[in-house]
Amino acid sequence: MSVMTAVSAFTHRAARRSARLSLLGYSALLAGALVLLASWIVAHAEEPPGGLCTWDYCKQVTPLSWSVLELSDLGAVAVLALGLLVIVPALVAAAVAAERRAGTLDQLRTTPLSPFALVAGLVAGAPARIYLLLVGPLALHVFCGLTGVIPLSTMISTTAVLATGGLASAVIGLSVALAPRQETGGALVALGVAAALGGAALLGAGVAGQHEFAGWAFMHPGGAIEAALIGQDGLARRLVASPWRLDQFDRADFVAALALSPLLSCLASLATVALLGAACCRKLAAPQAPLLGKPQAILLFTGVAAGAIVPAHALVPRPIGQCAVGGLALLFTALLMPFGALLGLFATPTFESWAIALRRRSRVRWWSDDAAPHGAVWAMAAVLVALVVATFGVGDSLSDVCSYGARVPFVLGWVALTVASLPVFVMFGATRYATAAARWAFGVATMVHLFAQAIAIGVAIDAAHPRDHLFVQIAVVLAVAVPAWVAFRQRVLRCSTIAA
Amino acid sequence: MSTPAPPLLDVQHLCLSYDGVRDAVKDVSFSVAAGSIFALVGPNGAGKTSTLRMLATLTEPGGGTLRVDGLDVARDREGVRRRVGYLPDNFALYDQMTPVDYLDFFARCHGVPAPERARRADRLLEELDLTQKRSSPIRALSRGMRQRLGIAKTLVHEPKVLLLDEPASALDPAARGKLREVLAGLKRRGLAIVISSHILPDLAGLADAVGIMEGGRMIRAGAIDAIARSAQQARTVYCLDVGAHVDRAARVLDDFGPRLVRVEHAPIDGGARIEVELLGGDEAVADLVEALVLRGVRLHRVAPRESALEAVYRASASGAVA
Structure with missing residues (x-):
């Protein structure tokens, strides 16, 4: 069954033909409201004295001629970003969670629609109302690009980033709703997705305007859009960039980072769509399977880790101070390995699948869906180490870390042990507990343990004689004892499962 | 001398285990001919719903073969889905939609051509006595009406095999009577129908064959008259x-x-x-x-x-x- 059939069915369900005209009307009103708001702001900005011109930013902007259309275009882009990067994925997540709760997702699975067609229908058709509402702002943005209000290249790059980023965000929303074994509260899932993606958009937009961090702007479409907008000297740059930092736009590396961000963002979004789209398809085809296959989880981690680590070398000005590389490596480990553990969790079998594989007594390969996530998570850790070494160089990394002297083997060993223990917790949490509440409780307890370990490692790095520190001593004992106890309980569970 | 027509639904040695130890379904075999109703009865947890979910292609069987109108479920899932209508025990409706939109949506999902969709929806709503509620929100329908709408949905793509999971549970006597009428009509139209239920009076006088399940096994299956005679002998x-x-x-x-x-x-x-x-x-x-x-x-x-x-x-x- 074709994808078009699914998209058409879902679009019609979300917005019937009669409603579409109304929505397009509202959309035109929205575009008109943006222009009116821009006119009001411009009128007040140009009114001396007082008004908006008392604002520091306006003092920078005043020398430029305010343009109503340029300001409306900024508003249109903001509305498009809000709609496509925050509201649509939240809506998709809520819709799918509701389908799971009502049992209608199973009904859809009994139709001849393929999993790919269902994914396309849910992503492209289910939020049709929002898409229709955004037609007006999009038309305004395209009009501004075509009439030279903003550079054509800016219009094209922002539109491309919005399209691909919106698609990726919607697929993320779909994945989040499909991932849990039991359906979860639709509103809660939607709120979580909206909050996470909204926060990421703000963070992305925040880093784009700082030359030190602009290399990371592509990591979220919000950052790439901002990079595209401030890449040209116009109203957007004067409004967004700090007035006392306008000189940073003379730096070639900063300008290059801004220019590259939209393209990288589009590529990253398309890769995300391909990976998570495939994951959603397999989950719809076989709901008992984990969301991610082990290779998919590793690929996803590699992409995110490379996006996070590589810019640290290429775009952060050199030289990095002594110890900075070692600190960065630890920071990346602290940020990325919990993400890796989360991906590992999404690639971990349910108790039932794991038990069937155990009882068959056949050899389960580490990349199989029924296998424990240890191989995958350790592979992610290896990827992380490889990326750090490749980015900063073995010599730099070791020489920086070596400034810690005799503590190096101790700290590195401790970090390695903590990272290596992650899949033990993931596997136990996924297979031992039958209810969502119990799994959450175990997850929170594990997070507390890991957070305490991170603090203790930090203390060990900073303290002159860490091994004399009581907190460090206790943490080291717990670093060994807690995963050992969990591994022992897993072993008991394994034996009882085989014996049952 | 003509050979008897092959059954529309043929299930042989069907197995399913969720954890490798407890068998949800074990070695279940039966077949259903066109224009007949097969009653799958047994207590809660007997494996009726698991069997129906496998027939509806929602769950992968652990073993055995399933054929619908000659098509192997393992090989031609899409073809089977075109021939099977499945109604789960909760009816699975979109509460905010109207019945006519609901039927139209699933007709679209099944690829029913545009001119045919409205005709089928109107016909089904009329047959199932829902015409007056065609534009009311589904959440405002009674349980009996919701159940009939669920059946209408399963018929919208004109399947040959109908799978109904506990369709009569929690219905009042009038609604059950209406359901019996509907099922009798579908049987006359030549559909092969499988109904699971643990409420036996709902199926009495309607089913042609029965399969009795307990603990995942089919402990008895066959034409209802023959089994009844032997039972009454006992x-x-x-x-x-x-x-x-x-x-x-x-x-x-x-x-x-x-x-x-x-x-x-x-x-x-x-x-x-x-x-x-x-x-x-x-x-x-x-x-x-x-x-x-x-x-x-x-x-x-x-x-x-x-x-x-x-x-x-x-x-x-x-x-x-x-």
Whole structure:
């Protein structure tokens, strides 16, 4: 069954033909409201004295001629970003969670629609109302690009980033709703997705305007859009960039980072769509399977880790101070390995699948869906180490870390042990507990343990004689004892499962 | 001499285990011909829903073969889905939609051409007595109406096989009566229908064949008349309203011999009702009635307590029928 059939069915369900005209009307009103708001702001900005011109930013902007259309275009882009990067994925997540709760997702699975067609229908058709509402702002943005209000290249790059980023965000929303074994509260899932993606958009937009961090702007479409907008000297740059930092736009590396961000963002979004789209398809085809296959989880981690680590070398000005590389490596480990553990969790079998594989007594390969996530998570850790070494160089990394002297083997060993223990917790949490509440409780307890370990490692790095520190001593004992106890309980569970 | 038509639904040695130890379904085999109803009965947890979900292609079987209209489910899932309509026990409706939009959406999902969609929706709504509610929100429909709308949805792509999971649960008597009418109509149209239920009176007189499941196994399956005969040969429960002649009737029962398995007395208006469980089927009942009449007991009513299907189920579940 074709994808078009699914998209058409879902679009019609979300917005019937009669409603579409109304929505397009509202959309035109929205575009008109943006222009009116821009006119009001411009009128007040140009009114001396007082008004908006008392604002520091306006003092920078005043020398430029305010343009109503340029300001409306900024508003249109903001509305498009809000709609496509925050509201649509939240809506998709809520819709799918509701389908799971009502049992209608199973009904859809009994139709001849393929999993790919269902994914396309849910992503492209289910939020049709929002898409229709955004037609007006999009038309305004395209009009501004075509009439030279903003550079054509800016219009094209922002539109491309919005399209691909919106698609990726919607697929993320779909994945989040499909991932849990039991359906979860639709509103809660939607709120979580909206909050996470909204926060990421703000963070992305925040880093784009700082030359030190602009290399990371592509990591979220919000950052790439901002990079595209401030890449040209116009109203957007004067409004967004700090007035006392306008000189940073003379730096070639900063300008290059801004220019590259939209393209990288589009590529990253398309890769995300391909990976998570495939994951959603397999989950719809076989709901008992984990969301991610082990290779998919590793690929996803590699992409995110490379996006996070590589810019640290290429775009952060050199030289990095002594110890900075070692600190960065630890920071990346602290940020990325919990993400890796989360991906590992999404690639971990349910108790039932794991038990069937155990009882068959056949050899389960580490990349199989029924296998424990240890191989995958350790592979992610290896990827992380490889990326750090490749980015900063073995010599730099070791020489920086070596400034810690005799503590190096101790700290590195401790970090390695903590990272290596992650899949033990993931596997136990996924297979031992039958209810969502119990799994959450175990997850929170594990997070507390890991957070305490991170603090203790930090203390060990900073303290002159860490091994004399009581907190460090206790943490080291717990670093060994807690995963050992969990591994022992897993072993008991394994034996009882085989014996049952 | 013509060969009999192959069954529309053919299930052979179907197995499923969720954890490798407990079998949700074990070695289940049955077949359903066009224009007949197969009743899948058994207590909760017997494996009825798991079986239906495998038939509906929602769950991958652990073993065995499933054929729908000659198509192997493992090989042509899409083809099977075009031929099967499945109604889960919760009906799975979109509460915010109207019935006509709901049917239109699933018709689109099944690729029904545009001019045909509206016609089918109108026809189904009329057949299932929902025309007056066609534009009301589904959340405003009664449970009986929701169930009929669910059935309409399963028919929107004109399937050959209909799978209904506990369709009558929590329905009032009027709605159950309506459901029986609907199912009888579908049977006349030549659909092969599988109904799972643990409420046996709903299926009595409607089902042509029965499969009795317990603990994931099909403990008995076949044409309902044949099984009923054998069951009644084994044990029959009858109600006898004996008026005021309770003591006289009790003496007859005492003398009746080993064919009488169980006797229970219950007072009713104007006398007493005696429930007897007999070995030997109709012949034993005739002998008992004759004995009672000869001893001067006036019988106000003699009736079987349970339908043939209930008798089959009880007898099979207790192991009385091999």
